[in-house]
Amino acid sequence: MPKVLIAGGGLAGLAAAAALGRDGWEVDLFEARPFLGGRATSYAVPSGGDEIAETIDNCQHVLLRCCINLLDFYQRLGVRDRIKFYREFFFIEPGGRISVLRRGKLPAPLHFTESFLGMHFLSFADKVGIGKALLALRRERNRRKDLDRISMLDWLLQKRQTPHAIDRFWRQVLVSAVNEDLDRMAAIHGFQVFWLGFLASADGYEMGVPNVPLGDLYTAEAWRRLGNVRMHFRAPVERIDGTGFMVGGEHLTADRYICALPFERMESVGLPAPKLEHSPITGIHLWFDREITTLPHATLLDRTMQWMFNKDGGRYLQLVVSASRDLTPLSRKEIIDIAVGDLRLYFPRVREAKLVKAHVVKEQRATFAAAPETEVLRPGAVTPFPNLFIAGDWTRTNWPATMEGAVRSGYIAAEALAKSSNQSPRYLLQDRR
Numbered sequence: 001m002p003k004v005l006i007a008g009g010g011l012a013g014l015a016a017a018a019a020l021g022r023d024g025w026e027v028d029l030f031e032a033r034p035f036l037g038g039r040a041t042s043y044a045v046p047s048g049g050d051e052i053a054e055t056i057d058n059c060q061h062v063l064l065r066c067c068i069n070l071l072d073f074y075q076r077l078g079v080r081d082r083i084k085f086y087r088e089f090f091f092i093e094p095g096g097r098i099s100v101l102r103r104g105k106l107p108a109p110l111h112f113t114e115s116f117l118g119m120h121f122l123s124f125a126d127k128v129g130i131g132k133a134l135l136a137l138r139r140e141r142n143r144r145k146d147l148d149r150i151s152m153l154d155w156l157l158q159k160r161q162t163p164h165a166i167d168r169f170w171r172q173v174l175v176s177a178v179n180e181d182l183d184r185m186a187a188i189h190g191f192q193v194f195w196l197g198f199l200a201s202a203d204g205y206e207m208g209v210p211n212v213p214l215g216d217l218y219t220a221e222a223w224r225r226l227g228n229v230r231m232h233f234r235a236p237v238e239r240i241d242g243t244g245f246m247v248g249g250e251h252l253t254a255d256r257y258i259c260a261l262p263f264e265r266m267e268s269v270g271l272p273a274p275k276l277e278h279s280p281i282t283g284i285h286l287w288f289d290r291e292i293t294t295l296p297h298a299t300l301l302d303r304t305m306q307w308m309f310n311k312d313g314g315r316y317l318q319l320v321v322s323a324s325r326d327l328t329p330l331s332r333k334e335i336i337d338i339a340v341g342d343l344r345l346y347f348p349r350v351r352e353a354k355l356v357k358a359h360v361v362k363e364q365r366a367t368f369a370a371a372p373e374t375e376v377l378r379p380g381a382v383t384p385f386p387n388l389f390i391a392g393d394w395t396r397t398n399w400p401a402t403m404e405g406a407v408r409s410g411y412i413a414a415e416a417l418a419k420s421s422n423q424s425p426r427y428l429l430q431d432r433r
Helices: 011-022 068-077 113-117 124-140 152-158 163-178 187-199 214-218 220-224 332-346 403-420
Strands: 003-007 026-030 042-045 054-057 083-086 088-092 098-102 207-210 229-232 237-241 244-247 250-252 256-259 278-288 297-300 307-312 316-322 355-368 388-390
Touching (some): 003 011, 003 244, 011 068, 011 229, 011 403, 042 214, 054 278, 054 355, 068 214, 068 403, 098 113, 113 124, 152 163, 152 187, 163 187, 163 297, 163 316, 220 229, 256 403, 278 332, 297 332, 316 332, 332 355, 388 403
Parallel strands (some): 003 026, 003 256, 026 229, 088 297, 256 388
Antiparallel strands (some): 042 054, 083 207, 088 098, 237 244, 244 250, 278 316, 278 355, 307 316
């Protein structure tokens, strides 16, 4: 049985392990931390006194129905049924007025027509402009050759989008999806999100939210289904080259190797790193003494907080701010005060509720910054060493830095590895074109 060593227990490394393990490879995966999932994981927050520690996700991770490789990965682990899908997006304005985006009876790409026309927070002129821009996006996505060199904001201004439409529609959707501001985001990524999520199919937009803590998706029970995969925790890989891994001062060898570490770790293990930058995400966890809302989730318009997720009975809410550079210098208290202040504008019950506890998670290195002219910096899976391959959401996947992008990279690396052994499996599922 051929053997492969994998460095990194994030989604990229896990996807490669799941694919190769099922196809007869003996897999040893090394993770520096005591848990799996990388940035898409959960952990216990210590509580004081007699309180039970809360298990929280480091940040709310969601997927869309168009994330077909991520769903395939969950299927391999037998946990796909732990993802709950929602067919409605709730947009809330300050004051509490709600607009709902849902598919109707018309086929794609017209399936949102009825609900889109009824969205209160956009003017008629905004809607006409957005409709024209979506038609242009559909027309230009395979024709324009400069989409990786211009920003999404540049493209929107070319299409004469109103400031209102940009702030309340395009920014609300894209900043959260790509984790970058519109003026810093390569247009190619904005096109990807809207084509696959909103235009290519009638159900691609449906939002999946794990109904268990993220860490529960990668349990030992799930990996036992694959048989040939062994996990090694608290085992940071110190050096990588074509001759093997250095782990704990010991040189380990195998037939093939995959490095699935973050790009900022590459140079420390002896491999070249692309000159990419990071974009942060901030998650704010709030526990109230009463139910605040019955909505499962909502996008919050016109304020700092961007998304709300109802984690437990309307009393425990998680708020998310993507591309959260403005929050980086702020203290925990300042961020909590902003979050609660924003919530009061959308949910009147917050005004009478007591905040029982709160927790702030700043992911300063959440994703690579999907800026113009960075696509050329993203490497493929093959390296100068014929037996060493790389994976990570920062590699060349044709997706931005998402969970889907991470899984795609793991599958791409696994395919390249198998090809080097004269095998030709197909792990990567192709997007709609």
